[in-house]
Amino acid sequence: MITPTSPHESAGEFVEAAVAQHQASLLRYAARLVGDLDRARDVVQDTFVKFMAQPRAAVEGHEAEWLFTVCRHRAFDVLRKEGRMSHFADGEAERVSSSEPRPGLVLEQKETQSALLALIHRLPPNQQEVIRLKFQSGFSYKEISRITALSVSNVGFLIHTAVTRLRRDFAALPR
Amino acid sequence: MNEHDLPLSPDDPRLTAYAFGELDEAERQVIEAAVQRDPALQAAVRDLRALGGGLTSALGEEPLPTVVPVSFSAVAPTLPPARPAVPDRSEFDLPKAARLLRFPGLYYVLTGAAAAGFALLVAVRDPIASSGNRYAVRQYEVRLSPPPGDGGNTGPARAAASRYASVPRPAGSTGADAKAQRGEGGNADDRDNPFVLAAEAPVSTFAVDVGTEAYAEVRRLLHAGQTPPLESVRIEELVNHFPYRYEAPARGAIEPVAAHLEVASAPWAERHRLVRIGLQGRELAQRADPVLAEDVRFEVEFNPAQVAGYRLLGYEQRRTDPGDSTGASSAPAPAEAGRIEAGYRVTALYEIIPVGEDLRTDASARGDARSYSRPAAQAVDAARALELLTVTVRYRDPESEAARLLSFPLVDGGAAFDAASPDFQFAAAVAGFGLVLRDSPHRGTASLPTVVRWAELGAAFDPGGHRADFLALVRRAETLVR
Incomplete structure (x- = not known):
């Protein structure tokens, strides 16, 4: 028992x-x-x-x-x-078209969250990982650096790159 | 030189780090000074923080893996009987014992007791498409009364319920155009399912009942030193000969079948996508279960905003209804309904030409050079527009006689073939083997050596040694055919 x-x-x-x-x-x-x-x-x-x-x-x-x-x-x-x-060697094909970022990103709706999630899923795996560690698990750059064995500036660069692309792709979404 | 006077680019990673509060004090002061001098940087910081907030809330709503323990009668009564149609955070409310039981190995270590007698079932819905309530609701669109037109009808009667109906279709497209596009009228191509235009015929069906005899026949012939006749190589039977690790629905769950959808590059045509649809019925229960579901039909609706063309691998004979050949519709005849019993499992593969790819790169589309205009997606909400397809399972519940419908949307995360699951890789390899043996016009780069490579990627999990046997068979074929 x-x-x-x-x-x-x-x-x-x-x-x-x-x-x-x-x-x-x-x-x-x-x-x-x-x-x-x-x-x-x-x-x-x-x-x-x-x-x-x-x-x-x-x-x-x-x-x-x-x-x-x-x-x-x-x-x-x-x-x-x-x-x-x-699997983790950065480059998965980029499949999202680009356009100029739209000013004043407003995020209020469920739909928007879903769209944002879908865009996160299109990031290269290493960018997804640090984005999740930062914004989902709430770790700081320093903590992410220790978890991933990347340098703090490398973590910062990955997050910056991912965030830049998310801003661009989000602005390019059909409304 | 004074660092405080340096202009800062809005594309500087330090600005991002500043916006997210990640700089140490000295550097923070430097960046802050720069931001205060420049309204463009202030706007960028506001944008970054808005996005950061959006990411936190979106990822916070990302569905957690749903973990449902099964088959441990000692504590089972404390669990909800079925997954509720609300965000599934219920695992946090599970009793202590259930939490432990979700890690049988851990429990084993903790207690030193034999951990026999219970299994672990983890069901994860594709977490991409949505979140929260919408997620759950969309996964279990269960209708308790028969939908209009449902009662044996398929196809046109359902057009009104089309998930992507609001996607504008390319102007001027007709069935005749589609036939030309698909290269119909040629002889060689009739052997294999052609690519179908998603804007033309967005709904595809495949049979519930699939045999597996073709594999044994192909295997026997190859080992006897003969190349199998092309028509005997039925890809769907080859693929379904092998076991795959699809989790079944939880015991007590309302749905009789769980869907396991995956998409990655088609290994034989890198710019095409390959979709694996795995459907798994509930496992055998201890008591004899009644039949799980009757009059079952599988439908796949492709989103023309994402999919230009699609092709079902295998199922050639089963999909064609000669009596329907006079119909003007370019859509293939619907597959026959079937029955799902305990332990049921089926795998279907679709090859997809994404929107933006040239349909004519494929041999089947060599006829008309009509350009395919990309359907505008603005009429569809953003999340749905990103979906690649939706798999729908329609069935009749044998107990209540109610007609029901489950739908499972799939979003393409852009995975490469190498990043696909081993089951996906192996199934693709088996299909590739079929394409080679059939000398299919759609075989792309598939060859016996590439099939071996693909199969090896997915051969690690191999209870019963079926996959090793397959590898031996392909190598045997290499000695017979070039």
């Missing part, structure tokens, strides 16, 4: 709180990296297994950053093993 109580309840509570708080966003993050949910689930599971092996003091206070960092490493291990690192 499976019951919710575990013999490691005391150690488990901290872990469980981290699982509850971060698993969905980690799963989403990992799924973006490896491209499918089966493997993303494995990656996130491995991440939590590693998390549990850490002394609590070593991770407490920056659990999110720790988890995202380890999750990313693990995801790239998987991609590397399958020879799919090209």
